[in-house]
Amino acid sequence: MNKRELWDKIGRLNCQVTGSASISIHHCQGGTMSVALTARNLNGTKGLGLRGYSDALVIPIHPELHYAGPDAIDGHMGRTSWELKYGHQCDHLDAVGELVECDLWALHALWTGQSERYTPLKTPSKKP
Numbered sequence: 001m002n003k004r005e006l007w008d009k010i011g012r013l014n015c016q017v018t019g020s021a022s023i024s025i026h027h028c029q030g031g032t033m034s035v036a037l038t039a040r041n042l043n044g045t046k047g048l049g050l051r052g053y054s055d056a057l058v059i060p061i062h063p064e065l066h067y068a069g070p071d072a073i074d075g076h077m078g079r080t081s082w083e084l085k086y087g088h089q090c091d092h093l094d095a096v097g098e099l100v101e102c103d104l105w106a107l108h109a110l111w112t113g114q115s116e117r118y119t120p121l122k123t124p125s126k127k128p
Contacts, residue, residue: 001102001107003055003056003111006055006056006058006100006102006107007025007055007058009100009102010025010058010059010060010096010100011023011025011060013060013096013099013100014060015060015061015062015065016059016060016061016092016095016096017061017062017065017086017087017092018061018062018065020062022062022063023060023061023062023063024060024061024062024063024066024067025058025059025060026058026059026060026061026066026073026074027054027055027057027058028057028058028059028089028090028092028093029044029057029079029089030079030080031079031080031082031083031088031089032083032088032089032090033057033089033090035090036088036089036090036093039121040105040109040118040119040120040121041117041118041119042105042108042109042112042114042117042118043112043114054108054111054112055111056104056105056107056108056110056111057093057104057105057108058096058104059089059092059093059096060096061073061092065082065086071085071086073086073089093105103120105118105120106118106120
């Protein structure tokens with residue numbers, strides 16, 4: 001799966017937090033992400049747009065929770081407080097992966113040249 005195919009699928013999902021159809025694609029980073037990557041024997045490599053760890057580690061969230069509102073993860077609230085209130089980004093990633101039938105962590109490993117070192121935490125239902 002390439003970036004366009006992945007983002008097309010994710011773009012059709014509702015917000016992972018509110019269920020709203022109005023979404024923005026958030027590159028997961030900071031907060032618990034470094035621990036989640038380390039647990040999978042992966043490095044956090046920036047994506048081409050230098051946002052987040054890669055273009056595979058993204059979730060759909062409402063713009064108010066992404067960048068525009070007082071609870072924005074990339075704004076006023078910050079990642080640690082956001083995760084305490086709305087859940088860990090890595091858990092949202094796992095849920096999105098199930099919805100798009102793709103192991104997003106394995107896709108990150110593939111796109112960043114880390115496939116041989118990737119250690120899944122559970123058996124994924126689908127391959128990247």
